[in-house]
Amino acid sequence: MSMLAPTTIAIVKSTAPILEAHGETLTRHFYSRMFAHNPEVMPLFNRANQTAGAQQRALAAAITAYAANIDNLEVLGGAVELIAQKHASLMIKPEHYPIVGENLLASIREVLGAGATDEVIDAWAQAYGFLADILTGREKQIYRENAQRPGGWEGFKAFRVDRKVRESANITSFYLVPAAGDGTLPLFRPGQYTTVRVPTADGSTTMRNYSLSDKPGQPWLRISVKREEGPEADLPSGYVSNFLHDRVDVGGEIALAPPCGEFFLDVTEKHPRQLVLLAAGIGITPILSMLLTALEAMPERDIVLIHGSLHEDVQAFKPTLDELARSHPRLSVHYRYSDPQRTDPARSGNASTGLIDAALIESFVPERDADYYFCGPQPFMINIYHELLTWGIPPGQVHFEFFGPRQSLQSRPAPADAPKAG
Template structure:
């Protein structure tokens, strides 16, 4: 356990760190990549360029300092960070590198404020957290390797099929090169894909699995970045997949990980509501396919927001499921009006996926909500559900970005009970 003196000193630094948080984390990443370039492939360059990792880490440091005397409040964050670390193959030997550069950055940014007392307290606090994470990550590695078809490290896969799902999204079916079986992942989880980057180093990306578990392949459905984003780190891997890698191309994958998933063994009477926008539909497709099979009597409401029908993935699949399963209701929400006569079922409308639309589909509001999509969509849905008083245990989301962007948007206070966000603050 942490000493009382360490708790006191770390908590006292919280206001200072909040004031200088992003300056500190920008300095930290610059310093670490300069002193330890070998760890750079473990970090997403797109999030670095956009400043997302710096913001996420600043928020995490402040949260840790503010709650150092009540670490139970941060308990859920340990699991999401551990899952992300395992997906990137973070090992115990990486922790001293982060710790050394973080403590040096605190000293260099805070100057005279970084007394020996402060540095020693943060060294103890970091070591304490590192030990917790290392312990949990060892368990996750063991669990992944211990299930039938499971593995640790990177495993070779081959693209066996490519399906164009829309004007911007293509599905890639991946089969293990060794011909072995695959683990039965949880619907909503993601795999990590490693390829050689434009600078010669490897680069990794997380992609949600968009098919149901229990098959002889994995499927990811990737949106191709075009226009200004195509040449950025954010667009490199998506364009590589779409334009250069075809059937027969080989990739390296880490076993499925992730804290955002649907537990199909849970039995509830309340409706299951799946809300997606754009390519955020990918983990929800896995959930939908799994839920229809495992929960035959449960009402399922599926809502997908998209720019238009041409850019929307999986509409034909979802329409077919809706005609097959009477417990499934579907609604599509488009930015642009559908062509005349295009929607004869009346299952689509124009506008945003908002509280008014959701309430029209779920009049009693009481449901289990799973949602994924761009930040503005996520923020609006999150705050709408909080305003309705939906319990945190019924709100599940996959949010790509700093948690504080979700919680403190629009000047709203952060609620006491919050669902966890499935992203690591260091690696975002």
């Protein structure tokens, strides 16, 4: 893989301001063009995110960041790993990259007009090819690692629902075992996700990522799915979650991809710092996997878990967490409920009303020096990220699963935008 020429780097970098200004227009045009010219790739994309504009915003942010940092790609290392893991979870292969590249370059030319000179298009073609080589190389490694791991596989594999357990008013767990009867399962990293593929009414398929909510080493893979609601133009928002809740029963089969994801707890790291696990709503799923693993692999470590929910009716795994707190003296569990009208903190000595904020976290971690893992709705994530940034917590001690453009983390929402986790 050859490096980019200095002139190419300079040209691409010079386009960053215009891409920042017109990024979403460009990416909307790109997706529309690609789906019209290459409809075969549509099942690889989340149509709900397309309709909501999330996919377009995420791609616009990624393109702008790539252009702005093309002379210092080391700063994008984390983003490259995140993209490669996501691509591997969706079975993106090398043959898909030319399709994306052709449509992206055509959209740059069509949207930017006179600004898209032959020189600019040629520079972006080289830059895209360079990035594609990096991603396909890493994705090839991920595919190989997943296939060679004991119990691993490549592609989608049929799994049977062994148990279906209602965890709350809107969350159900699915215990999944290989349909072929081979009980061997890969030792995934706690915090990772799997990809579920289901059929759609038009004869196609659609996919969603779901965190694995149990610890590695069990004779099943467990996903815990929140029923999502809301309309969408061509595929109902929450289609997959409702499909799983309503149409997949015990004995039914679904297709799973191997576990992927760069958000995980590394149990090989041994140090005395507290482990702080923060979750809001359905964000508890990867956090619970981490907690169950840490309690076994790090019995000497002090652990704090704070789970924010709207109220107890929609809170998953409370009995599990209560039992873990009773049986592990080094574990502190606290519940934060944001709907005081439907919450009675007096029923439990480890609950309060409000939102998860710096004051609550500091009451459990007065020294602040800890390893933080957090997952939940975007406003919750942004607030926690900025609190830890304000505290000066080193980046190596801050870990999160963020759904959406990472650039969104940079703008803190006003208090009125604070989340009410469901």
